[in-house]
Amino acid sequence: MVSKGVPIACEMIMAKEYVAFDPKMTGGYPAARDLYYECGTCGELVPSLPADNAFCSCRNIIVDVEAGRISIKRHSDVRLVRQRSEA
Numbered sequence: 065m066v067s068k069g070v071p072i073a074c075e076m077i078m079a080k081e082y083v084a085f086d087p088k089m090t091g092g093y094p095a096a097r098d099l100y101y102e103c104g105t106c107g108e109l110v111p112s113l114p115a116d117n118a119f120c121s122c123r124n125i126i127v128d129v130e131a132g133r134i135s136i137k138r139h140s141d142v143r144l145v146r147q148r149s150e151a
């Protein structure tokens with residue numbers, strides 16, 4: 065029996081899921097490897113646990129790795145996103 069090769073897309077599909085967060089309730093911003101902050105002004109995603117300092121183009125979101133701090137200027141403009149890679 066001969067099976068015909070079927071091309072399979074090997075691209076990783078990133079599943080995006082918005083997570084509700086309230087820094088006033090939690091006393092800070094959540095940070096995890098699969099969590100990103102999405103800026104509503106410039107549309108960029110900033111990882112919550114970057115290897116180096118990270119910020120979006122309009123500097124609404126700034127992650128200071130050395131200080132272990134995430135600063136967000138306009139909370140209403142920022143959404144927390146969980147990205148999962150699915151095979």
Ligand SMILES: [Zn+2]
Nearest residue numbers: 103106120122
């Ligand atoms: Zn921005």
